[in-house]
Amino acid sequence: xxxxxxxxxxxxxxxxxxxxxxxxxxxxxxxxxxxxxxxxxxxxxxxxxxxxxxxxxxxxxxxxxxxxxxxxxxxxxxxxxxxxxxxxxxxxxxxxxxxxxxxxxxxxxxxxxxxxxxxxxxxxxxxxxxxxxxxxx
Numbered sequence: 003x004x005x006x007x008x009x010x011x012x013x014x015x016x017x018x019x020x021x022x023x024x025x026x027x028x029x030x031x032x033x034x035x036x037x038x039x040x041x042x043x044x045x046x047x048x049x050x051x052x053x054x055x056x057x058x059x060x061x062x063x064x065x066x067x068x069x070x071x072x073x074x075x076x077x078x079x080x081x082x083x084x085x086x087x088x089x090x091x092x093x094x095x096x097x098x099x100x101x102x103x104x105x106x107x108x109x110x111x112x113x114x115x116x117x118x119x120x121x122x123x124x125x126x127x128x129x130x131x132x133x134x135x136x137x138x139x
Contacts, residue, residue, distance in 0.1 A: 019049070024092070046066055049061075050062070052100065056100060059102050061104050063078065063104055063105070086099055087099075
């Protein structure tokens, strides 16, 4: 039998990703990482995507209240091995502890751009034209 070539994550990848996300969040909330920049910054972990073999966890984070996200992401990646070690207590059921990589979550910026587009006068004009044509029917 051939294996499906779908690029969508499996249920197992999604479940493990959520467990890793919760574990990373707890490590950051408890202040276990001894880095001044990380300790002073509130960090939101919005998603963790697992590789198909569950050996790599890519965590998408948003540093809140900080203009330069790159420095915080760099600090997290510098401390990734330490964070990985701290995850062990919560992820005992995993055969291998995943390597953690941190990336800046730009989805909020994308949502903001879409919202601005939807509120633009051109779109509002088009939407007003559509509702006017519905009333004529």
